[in-house]
Amino acid sequence: DAGVTQSPTHLIKTRGQQVTLRCSPISGHKSVSWYQQVLGQGPQFIFQYYEKEERGRGNFPDRFSARQFPNYSSELNVNALLLGDSALYLCASSPSGTSGKSSYNEQFFGPGTRLTVL
Amino acid sequence: ILNVEQSPQSLHVQEGDSTNFTCSFPSSNFYALHWYRWETAKSPEALFVMTLNGDEKKKGRISATLNTKEGYSYLYIKGSQPEDSATYLCASVILTGGGNKLTFGTGTQLKVEL
Numbered sequence: 001d002a003g004v005t006q007s008p009t010h011l012i013k014t015r016g017q018q019v020t021l022r023c024s025p026i027s028g029h030k031s032v033s034w035y036q037q038v039l040g041q042g043p044q045f046i047f048q049y050y051e052k053e054e055r056g057r058g059n060f061p062d063r064f065s066a067r068q069f070p071n072y073s074s075e076l077n078v079n080a081l082l083l084g085d086s087a088l089y090l091c092a093s094s095p096s097g098t099s100g101k102s103s104y105n106e107q108f109f110g111p112g113t114r115l116t117v118l
Numbered sequence: 119i120l121n122v123e124q125s126p127q128s129l130h131v132q133e134g135d136s137t138n139f140t141c142s143f144p145s146s147n148f149y150a151l152h153w154y155r156w157e158t159a160k161s162p163e164a165l166f167v168m169t170l171n172g173d174e175k176k177k178g179r180i181s182a183t184l185n186t187k188e189g190y191s192y193l194y195i196k197g198s199q200p201e202d203s204a205t206y207l208c209a210s211v212i213l214t215g216g217g218n219k220l221t222f223g224t225g226t227q228l229k230v231e232l
Contacts, residue, residue, distance in 0.1 A: 003161070042207055042222030056219045090162070106152060106164035107220065
């Protein structure tokens, strides 16, 4: 079975541009979460989506937005890119995403998209 | 403890050594603790999800314990092998009603040398 896939693998943008990152969850998983990992730090939570609804949002500016599609795939958009947005963006899927026992669910991560902003 | 903290930051051991590292997390509103193993150029891979105080989990040569009252978890690797070289991340889940948000530590980078 295919794991979580992300595209593109690498991306180079310039300051002020906009970028869209894509994620396909494991088949049957309805929850997708996005994380930003800057070198030397652990992944930072950006968003969680479940059944196309936003279920959680981290401490990121409004330049960051996301959505989930009926097939449970997801896109992360970042507008007005800054140099500090350079990072590895990880997507993770899990079977469910509401609070309660689903929080016990391990999350399955994709390989990430490496974004470089020049 | 306000954040998730891991120690040591990095560790070099010889093949066959046993090793352990620590994850400290906020004990209030604790819900679950996850351990992940992240090899270079690969995706983070879940090792354990722990929820109950006193939990002990084991997978092969790797085991973990959990103390939710004092807010720490230990990860142990017995008889380290070169293939154990990776970054080990822990992440806490706090009950906020805001979804399944993982708060990660910065990781412990383990290098096992022959």
